[in-house]
Amino acid sequence: MTLSSEKSMNQIQHKFVQVQGLKLHVAEIGAGPKVVVFLHGFPEIWYSWRHQMICLANAGFRAIAPDYRGYGLSDPPPVPEKTMFGDLISDLLAILDFLEINKVVLVAKDFGAKPAYLFALLHPERVLGVVTLGVPFIPPGPSQYQKYLPEGFYISRWQKPGRAEADFGRLDAKTVVRNIYILFSRSEIPIAAENQEIMDLVDLSTPLPPWFTEEDLATYGALYEKSGFQTALQVPYRSLDEDINITEPVVEVPALLIMGDKDYVFKFPGMEAYIKSGKVKEFVPGLDIIYLPEGSHFVQEQSPDEVNQLILTFLNARIWS
DSSP: HHHHHHHHHHHHHEEEEETTEEEEEEEEEEEEOOOOEEEESSOOOOOGHHHHHHHHHHTTOEEEEETTSSSTTSSSOSSSSGGGGHHHHHHHHHHHHTTTOOEEEEEEEEEGGHHHHHHHHOOHHHEEEEEEEEEEEOSSSSOOOOTTSSBHHHHHHHSSTTHHHHHHSSSSSHHHHHHHHHHHHHHSSOOOTTTTOOOSSTTTTTTOOOTTTTHHHHHHHHHHHHOOHHHHHHHGGGGGTOOOOOSOOOOSSSSEEEETOGGGGSSTTTTHHHHHHHOOOOOTTEEEEETTTTTTTHHHSSSHHHHHHHHHHHHHIIIOO
């Protein structure tokens, strides 16, 4: 990390917001009425947005990134196995109310796309726009992918209570995060053989992606050492079929989808056709889609300057023009 970026990291403030009996961690930098809230995926935490937060703050925006309940520095819920996406949406509303923020743009990565879009549908008066990376809007309803993918599909494995816990439990938290970063930055869906676990798909000698440093890994490792993976396995993987009562799933705000062409998500059955045929725009009519030719599933950490520019252009052209 360069001296200037280290100085910028030091300018990120950390606070705790009391929400529904839990202390939730919120990272924040920048000031003013133009507020952007970042929602992380898995195996991420607020830190995965470090590059975007610093860039937006320098451009005059207020950037906020919470850790979901049970992730990072946020308190675990009392009964992690009962946590659902609905809780993340309620937490976000409570955080905005606590910080007295009326309207925001949501920027979300990976499974964070789901609470971001659901929040926009349930609280349209609070959302000016939505940007998602790696995952498009997917209409609410039961997940279908398991029907088409083998038993060793990582989501199927992680949905079985106890299976992922035993798999992850053989390793320290840092190694689990390392393996997931390596696996999920490839362009194939992680699928284990019948007698193999997901963690066994990565050889210990495999290097980290070049854009992810040992220092980054140590930061993630320490935070997952603290939080464990219990809530992270519950949300998203074990609550994908939660019934959120939305009858008209059409998102009316301006939206942007950033996809790396080498993102493994394109290999999900039907996903590439859904995005590239424009069917996704039936649900998000104001959607722009941008593809990054070399992009993996972690584009915001892999190509921060490019992603920062795309987000800034979207904010300046379509939200606060």
